[in-house]
Structures are given as C-alpha cells and as structure tokens.
Amino acid sequence: MAELTFRNAVLAALAQEMERDERVVLLGEDITSGGVFKTTTGLVDRFGPDRVWDTPISEQAIVGAAMGAAMAGLRPIAEIMFSDFYAVCWDQVVNEIAKTRYMTGGQVTLPLVLRGANGFGSLGFGSQHGQSVENWAMCVPGLKIVSPASPVEMVGLLAAAIRDDDPVLVFEHKALYGGKAPVPDGEHFIPLGEARVVRAGSDVTLVGLSITVGMCERAAATLDGAGISAEVIDLRTLVPLDAQAVLGSLAKTGRLVIVEENPGQLGWGAAIAALAAEEAFDDLRAPVIRVSGGNVPWPVAPELEAVVDVSPDRVVSAIQTLMKH
Amino acid sequence: MPVTQAMASERRPDISAQTALYEQMLFIRRFLEKVDVLYRQGHVHGPAHLGLGQEAIAVGAATVLRPEDYSIGTYRGHAHALARGAPAEAVLAELLGREGGICAGKGGSMHITSVERGYYGSYAIVGAHLPIAVGLAWASRIKKTEQVTVCFFGDGAVNIGAFHEAVNLAALWALPIVFVCENNQYMEYSPISSMIPVDRPAASRASAYGLEPLLVDGNDVFAVAEMVGAAVDKARDGGGPALIEADTYRLKGHSVADAGAYRPAEEVQRWRGQEPLVRQRAALLAAGTDEQDLIKLETRVAISVSGLADRVLAAPAPDPATVWTDVWADGGSRWRN
Numbered sequence: 001m002a003e004l005t006f007r008n009a010v011l012a013a014l015a016q017e018m019e020r021d022e023r024v025v026l027l028g029e030d031i032t033s034g035g036v037f038k039t040t041t042g043l044v045d046r047f048g049p050d051r052v053w054d055t056p057i058s059e060q061a062i063v064g065a066a067m068g069a070a071m072a073g074l075r076p077i078a079e080i081m082f083s084d085f086y087a088v089c090w091d092q093v094v095n096e097i098a099k100t101r102y103m104t105g106g107q108v109t110l111p112l113v114l115r116g117a118n119g120f121g122s123l124g125f126g127s128q129h130g131q132s133v134e135n136w137a138m139c140v141p142g143l144k145i146v147s148p149a150s151p152v153e154m155v156g157l158l159a160a161a162i163r164d165d166d167p168v169l170v171f172e173h174k175a176l177y178g179g180k181a182p183v184p185d186g187e188h189f190i191p192l193g194e195a196r197v198v199r200a201g202s203d204v205t206l207v208g209l210s211i212t213v214g215m216c217e218r219a220a221a222t223l224d225g226a227g228i229s230a231e232v233i234d235l236r237t238l239v240p241l242d243a244q245a246v247l248g249s250l251a252k253t254g255r256l257v258i259v260e261e262n263p264g265q266l267g268w269g270a271a272i273a274a275l276a277a278e279e280a281f282d283d284l285r286a287p288v289i290r291v292s293g294g295n296v297p298w299p300v301a302p303e304l305e306a307v308v309d310v311s312p313d314r315v316v317s318a319i320q321t322l323m324k325h
Numbered sequence: 326m327p328v329t330q331a332m333a334s335e336r337r338p339d340i341s342a343q344t345a346l347y348e349q350m351l352f353i354r355r356f357l358e359k360v361d362v363l364y365r366q367g368h369v370h371g372p373a374h375l376g377l378g379q380e381a382i383a384v385g386a387a388t389v390l391r392p393e394d395y396s397i398g399t400y401r402g403h404a405h406a407l408a409r410g411a412p413a414e415a416v417l418a419e420l421l422g423r424e425g426g427i428c429a430g431k432g433g434s435m436h437i438t439s440v441e442r443g444y445y446g447s448y449a450i451v452g453a454h455l456p457i458a459v460g461l462a463w464a465s466r467i468k469k470t471e472q473v474t475v476c477f478f479g480d481g482a483v484n485i486g487a488f489h490e491a492v493n494l495a496a497l498w499a500l501p502i503v504f505v506c507e508n509n510q511y512m513e514y515s516p517i518s519s520m521i522p523v524d525r526p527a528a529s530r531a532s533a534y535g536l537e538p539l540l541v542d543g544n545d546v547f548a549v550a551e552m553v554g555a556a557v558d559k560a561r562d563g564g565g566p567a568l569i570e571a572d573t574y575r576l577k578g579h580s581v582a583d584a585g586a587y588r589p590a591e592e593v594q595r596w597r598g599q600e601p602l603v604r605q606r607a608a609l610l611a612a613g614t615d616e617q618d619l620i621k622l623e624t625r626v627a628i629s630v631s632g633l634a635d636r637v638l639a640a641p642a643p644d645p646a647t648v649w650t651d652v653w654a655d656g657g658s659r660w661r662n
Contacts, residue, residue, distance in 0.1 A: 025467060050467055056497065061456045061490035068460020071445055072395070074467060076460075091487075095450050096457060104438040104446060105429030106651035141660065142652055165654035193662065241661035 001184050007177040009151035010039040010115075013158035014077065016187060018047050021075060024162060027053040027062055028079025028116075036081055037117050037177055059089035063114060067097050067167075070112040075162060082125075083118035083133045083171060090136070097167045098142030111165045115158070118147070119211060120261055120298055121175025122305040127297040132261035134209070135268050137169050138238050144192060145238040147171040149213035152183045156190030157236060164192060173211040193240030197249070201231035204255040204319055207246055207272055209235045212259040212291075212310055219315035228323060238268050246272060247280050254285035257318050261310055264292030286325040289318045337547050340612055346388065346546050347605045348622055350380040353404045354602055355630040356413060360403070360420055360434075363634065364581040370422045373434040374401040378544075378576035381601035382507050383408040385549025386475055389557050393470075395445050395461045397454050398477040400435035401507075402447030405477055411439035414633055423640040429651065430643040452482040455491035455504070462495065462502035462566075473560045474502040475553065480526040481512030489530075492568060496534040499565035503556040506568070507543060509575040514587055527570035536568045543571030544601040576600060 004012060018024045026040060032054050034041035044052040055062050059080060066078040080086060086093060093114065101108055120130045137143045146161050146168055148154040154172070161168035198213060199220055206216040213234040220230035231249050235242065250256055256276050258269035269290040276288050294308025337343060357375045364373055376383070379401070387408035390396065398405040406416055411427060419426035420434050428436055435449040445461060448454035458476035465472040482488050483506065495502050506527035512520050523529035528538040541552040549571060556567035574596035578585035585593075597603070610616060652658035 053463075053498075056490075056493065058490040058494060060487045061459060061494040064453070064456020064487070064491065065460035065463050065494065068445075068457040068462070069464040069467070070460070071457070072461050072464030072468075074464050091450050091453055092456060096448065096453055100446060101654070102652050103428060103432040103436045104440070105427070105431050106656070107428070107438050107440040108445070109654050111654070141658070239660050243661045 001182050003180045004151045004183040005178055005180050006151050006154055006172070007037055007039050009154035009183060010158060010172060011041060011043070012183070013155045013162070013188070014040065014043060015046065016155070017159055017162040018043065018051060023073065023075045024077065025051050025053070025069065025074055026077050026079065027055050027065060029055055029057055029081055031079055035079060037174065039172070040079070059085050060092055063089040063092040064096065066112045066114065067092065067100070067110060070110045071108045075111045077113040077115060077162065080114055080116040082129045083116055084128050084131050086133060086136065093137070093143070094140045098140050102142060109165055110167045113161050113168050113170055115170035115172060117174040117177070118171035119173040119175060120293065120309055121173065121211060122302065122309045123175055124300050124302070124305070125174070126300040130298045132293065134171055134238055135262040135266060138268050138271065142167070143239060144168040145171070146192065146236065147173070147210040147238070148236065149208070149210055149234050151179070151181045152188065153190065153234070153236065155183060156188035157192070159189045160192050163189070168192070171210065175211055190236070192237045193242055195236055195242035195245035196234040197245070198232040198234050199230070201229040201253065203229045203253055204231070204257060204322060205246070205249040205253045206230050206232045206257050206259060206315065207235060208232065208259045209238065209268070210261070212261060215310060215312045215315055216259050218312035219319065222312065222316050223319060228319060230319065243275055246275065250276060250280045251283050254283055255322055256284070256288045257291065257315065257322060258288070259291045259310060259315050261293050263295050264290055265295045267292050286322050289322055291315050291318050340609070340614060343605070343609060343612065344614065344622070346384055347602070347609060348626060349408065350384050350546065350602055350605065351623060351626050352630065353380045353384070353407050355626055356407065356417070357403060359630050359634050360417070361577070361581055363421065368421050368638065369434065369581070371433050372580045372582060373420060374580045375577055376401045376404045376575070378596070378600045379507055379509055379573045380404050381546040382477070382505065382543045382549055382571045382573060385546040386505060386553045388550045389554035390443070390473070390475065392443060394472050395443055395474040396477070397445045397458045397461065397474065398447050399454065399479060400447055400449040401479065402437050402477070406437045406439050406442070406444045406447070409439060409442040409444045411437070411442050411444060414637060417633060417637045418640060421637055422642065423637055424643045425640055426643065429647060431651065452478065452485035452487035454478070455482070455487050458502060459491045459495050459500060462500035463498065465501050466498070471561050472501070473557045475505060475557065476502060477505050477507060479512070480506060480508040480510070480517040481520070482506070483526040483530060484520060492534050492566070495566040496536060499563070501560040502566045503553060503560055504566065504568045505553060506570045507573055508570050509573050511575055511579070511588070513579045514583065525570055527568055531568045534568070536566065539567060539569045541569060541571050543573035544599055544604060546601060546605060574600065
C-alpha cells in the first residue's frame with residue numbers, strides 16, 4: 001500500500017484510466033508540464049502528445065472542444081485550473097454540455113470530465129481563485145457533480161467520473177492537494193451516487209463534502225469527549241445525490257448538521273436541508289443547522305479568512321447549540 | 326485588404342447536377358415558407374428563425390461533404406440539417422411540437438439536429454458552437470480519421486469571444502475545420518456594418534489567426550461549393566482550417582416575429598434580384614433547360630412540402646411521459662435516490 005497525496009491521487013486516477021481506455025484524452029493550460037497544481041505530471045511522457053494537449057488560456061475553447069470531442073466518441077478530460085474560471089466558460093457548461101443530450105432527444109452522448117482546483121481553505125487565494133462553486137453546477141439539470149474528500153476517494157471517484165457516459169464536474173479541493181493518506185494498490189472505482197458513512201453515531205448526523213468531511217470527523221472526535229455520538233456522512237457526489245443515506249441516518253439520529261464551504265445564502269446544503277424538511281419532518285428532533293461559508297466575497301488577510309471559513313470549531317459549536325434544543 | 330474572392334463560378338457541373346441542386350434549394354425554400362405560414366396560423370410553438378434567401382450556402386457546402394463529415398450550425402439551421410439529408414417530416418414535426426420530432430420535442434426550431442446525417446446540432450447561444458466544432462475536428466485529428474468539420478455561423482457571431490477562442494485554437498492546432506460565416510448583412514435588427522470596426526465581419530478577422538481572408542458570393546451555389554470544397558480538401562489533407570465569409574441576404578426578418586421593417590426597401594429589392602433561386606433558375610434556362618420542365622419540378626416540390634405539412638399537422642402530440650427521458654445516457658433524468 002502506497003501513501004499518496006491528494007494531487008498524486010488525481011494523477012493516479014488519470015493514469016489508471018488513460019491506461020485502461022485510449023479514448024481518454026486530456027486538455028488544459030500547462031498540463032504537459034504538470035499544471036499549476038502538479039496533477040498531470042509526466043502523463044505526456046507516458047501517453048504521448050496525442051493524449052495530452054496544452055491549450056491557450058481559453059476556457060470557452062477548452063470546454064467546447066471537450067464537448068465536441070465527446071460527441072465524436074472520445075472521452076476528454078478538461079482541466080479548469082481554478083473552478084472560479086468556470087465563470088468565463090459557463091455558457092459551454094450549462095447551456096451546451098448540460099443540455100445538448102436532452103435538446104437533441106438523446107442523439108448525442110457526452111462522456112466528458114471537467115476537473116480542477118476548487119475551494120477556499122484559508123489559503124490566501126481570495127475572491128477570484130478561492131471559491132467553492134459546486135452550488136453553481138447543482139442548480140443545472142444535466143451535470144453530475146463529484147467532490148472527493150481523501151486520496152483513495154479521489155482515485156475511485158475520478159475513475160468513475162471518467163468511465164461515466166455523462167458530463168461530470170470533479171471539484172478537487174486545493175487545500176487537500178498536499179495531504180497524504182494510504183491508498184491500497186490496484187485499481188480503484190467508486191460508483192457515483194453512493195454516499196459513505198465515515199463514522200457511525202446515534203445523536204446527530206453530520207453531512208459533509210470534500211474538505212468539510214474531515215472537519216466533521218474532527219468535530220465528531222471532539223464531541224465524543226462530551227458524550228455526544230455523531231454520525232459523519234460524506235456525500236461524495238451532489239448529483240447523483242444519495243438522499244437515502246441522509247434520510248436513513250436522520251431517521252436514527254433525529255438531528256442534522258450540514259457542513260459546506262459554499263456561501264450560506266445558497267450553498268448545496270440548502271438542498272439537503274430542504275430534503276430533510278420535506279421528507280423527514282417527523283424524524284427531526286431539532287432544527288436543521290447549516291455551517292456554511294460567509295456571505296461575502298472571500299477576503300485574503302488570514303484574520304479575515306478565519307471569520308468566514310468553515311472549521312471544526314464552528315461545527316462543534318453548532319452541534320452544542322443543537323443538542324441544547 | 327487583399328481578399329481571395331470566388332464570385333461567380335465558371336466551372337459549373339452538368340445540367341442534371343445543376344437541376345438537382347436547384348430542386349434541393351427550392352425544397353428548402355418552400356419548406357421555410359411553409360414554416361412561416363404555419364407560424365402565422367399558430368401551429369409553430371415558440372420562435373423560428375428562417376434562412377430564407379440563404380439556401381445556397383447550406384446546399385453548396387453539403388455537396389462537397391462526405392457522409393461521415395461533421396457539420397454544425399445555428400438556430401437558423403433548418404437548411405443545414407435538410408441539406409445534409411435530415412428527414413424533412415421529422416424536422417417539421419419538431420417545429421410543430423408533434424410526435425416524431427427529430428429532437429423528440431425537446432429542441433424545437435432552434436436546435437434541429439441530425440447526428441445520423443452528420444449534422445451535430447443547431448445552437449442558439451450566438452457563437453457557442455464554434456468551440457464545440459473545434460472539438461469535433463480535434464477528435465478527427467486524434468483518431469486520425471479523414472473527417473472534416475464545417476461550422477456555419479452568422480455575421481453577428483464574430484463579435485463574441487467564443488468565435489475568437491475557437492478560430493485561434495483551430496489555427497494553432499491546424500485542425501481539419503472550415504468555418505463558414507453566413508454574412509446576411511444583419512445582426513438581428515442591426516446592420517452588421519454598424520457593429521464592426523473593420524470592413525468585413527469574418528474576412529477582415531482572418532489574418533489575426535494566420536488565415537487567408539476568403540470571400541465568396543453566398544448566393545451562388547456553385548461558387549460556395551467550389552470555395553468550401555477547396556477548403557475541405559485542404560483540411561482533409563492536413564492543411565488546417567479555413568475561414569470563409571459568404572455574402573448573402575436574409576430575405577425576411579430576424580425571426581418569424583420580425584417584419585424586418587428597419588431594412589431599406591431599395592436594399593431588399595436589390596437583393597431579391599440576386600437571391601439564389603432566381604439566379605439558379607435563370608442559369609438553368611440559359612443552359613438550355615426547358616421552362617416547362619422547371620415548372621413541373623417546381624409543382625412537384627410544392628406538392629411535396631404541402632403533403633408533408635398535412636401529415637405532420639395530423640400527427641399527435643408527444644407522449645407527456647417522454648419529458649423525463651434523455652437527460653442522462655441511461656435514458657432517464659433521475660438526479661437523486
């Protein structure tokens with residue numbers, strides 16, 4: 001078993017799938033030299049220039065080309081260096097990629113992956129390189145959304161995204177890239193749409209995604225000492241959503257805390273909270289609480305970042321409030 | 326600006342081939358006119374953007390493509406689908422929201438697509454399909470096939486970023502793609518000349534990407550076939566992309582809801598005399614075709630379109646249950662369990 005960083009897990013998944021299927025091709029900015037986050041290092045040497053293409057800074061062309069190539073039978077993976085940059089190619093993502101299969105009555109299939117760095121993590125990237133934007137995609141039917149929480153999860157979920165016959169957006173939290181964890185040898189594949197119970201508990205359900213899964217785990221460990229048993233669920237994918245995993249856990253615990261990096265005013269957690277209100281009202285013993293990113297464009301000074309970022313401490317105090325209800 | 330022009334082709338094919346092209350353009354013209362009438366009668370749900378007067382570009386280009394080649398176009402794309410051989414009845418059913426629509430009632434007038442015939446869609450966000458077309462051509466390059474992509478777009482698209490990103494990448498990667506700008510002189514309601522700081526919407530931009538400025542009389546079906554054909558051959562042989570500007574004129578408004586009253590009457594009159602069907606008919610007569618034969622052909626086409634419309638009007642609406650199909654590759658639309 002090897003220890004892999006999150007960034008090398010991305011690389012491992014890409015290599016695993018490029019080895020498995022020659023239709024898998026990559027394009028993006030600076031990717032032959034490994035990319036800004038070093039997630040594609042060495043792939044051009046291993047698979048050749050026909051499989052790994054450097055592009056200009058030209059996100060509409062990158063994403064559109066991925067779509068056209070997918071229609072023509074390839075399985076392209078486009079790197080969007082920072083997910084904030086989806087804003088400059090969002091038409092391609094939401095008006096073209098998300099809708100063309102439907103608009104053509106199923107005449108085309110779009111097996112493509114858009115992937116890249118996402119998230120805040122108090123790294124000083126600020127408002128235009130530090131956003132978590134899963135929520136942008138979640139309001140658009142036709143896009144699958146993956147956001148892995150650990151290296152082994154990254155390998156398996158990215159592999160599943162690449163093998164999926166639909167467009168999948170994979171959000172890689174940039175604050176996780178450097179973290180290491182053991183990844184068993186061999187091929188990995190984690191089906192999309194199956195949440196993971198990271199830790200069983202009976203008093204409260206904590207729902208996280210990507211970087212907030214680890215925050216939930218740390219909060220749960222802290223609460224153990226206070227005699228509060230927290231169950232932690234990693235959603236893994238927002239679409240398809242494993243709603244039953246959340247509802248099933250809620251039936252057991254009766255309390256729900258959702259931890260997201262999206263801004264609270266409309267993050268993905270709002271959809272989970274609505275699910276609980278609409279379908280699990282009778283199970284709820286307390287209000288649903290969301291721990292979300294602050295409703296401001298992200299600041300840069302560390303003391304300001306700390307105010308708006310989510311953290312295990314904020315999760316702990318949310319649960320303590322909830323348990324007093 | 327030095328521009329390579331193909332104005333009126335001297336190398337015309339034999340008379341039967343010329344007649345076939347005339348018939349194809351005429352069928353599209355009658356089809357579009359029928360859509361206009363059906364819209365006014367309340368049968369077309371939503372807008373429709375007709376390419377009346379622009380038929381020679383779609384037909385001329387289609388003649389030089391192989392069945393496996395890709396073409397792709399805009400919301401003014403009925404002619405492009407029909408010219409590749411998309412079934413007219415299914416196209417009309419789509420416009421009328423009837424069962425059997427080529428996009429199952431989910432695309433409508435602006436998204437006519439016939440993958441079976443190599444027409445990879447009509448896109449309604451101006452300029453958006455140029456990057457997608459680049460992707461089709463990129464795939465041909467990677468798969469080492471001989472497939473060429475022809476991408477049609479309007480003059481209004483040259484001012485949007487996607488145009489520049491797409492042409493730039495196609496030229497950088499020397500992809501097998503031919504961009505064809507249909508300059509119908511109007512960006513929606515505004516003369517294109519009032520919206521560009523250069524002489525020509527596409528040809529004046531070509532040099533920015535290291536491409537030759539190419540201009541063709543888009544109302545001469547043979548000139549179009551000749552220029553697009555040469556560009557397609559070059560692209561197929563690995564010579565990279567081309568950017569062609571085809572001059573034409575939209576005989577009616579931007580959409581069926583627009584009377585086009587902002588166009589000077591003298592201008593409309595002048596272009597009416599130069600529209601492709603008038604010219605092709607005159608060319609056939611000059612080449613010795615018996616007018617009675619043409620009248621027979623024209624009657625046959627009119628009857629064919631009329632019968633088509635009657636059949637589609639009699640068709641039922643799509644099954645409401647089908648609204649939930651075809652979001653995902655598994656055929657369904659389920660986003661959660």
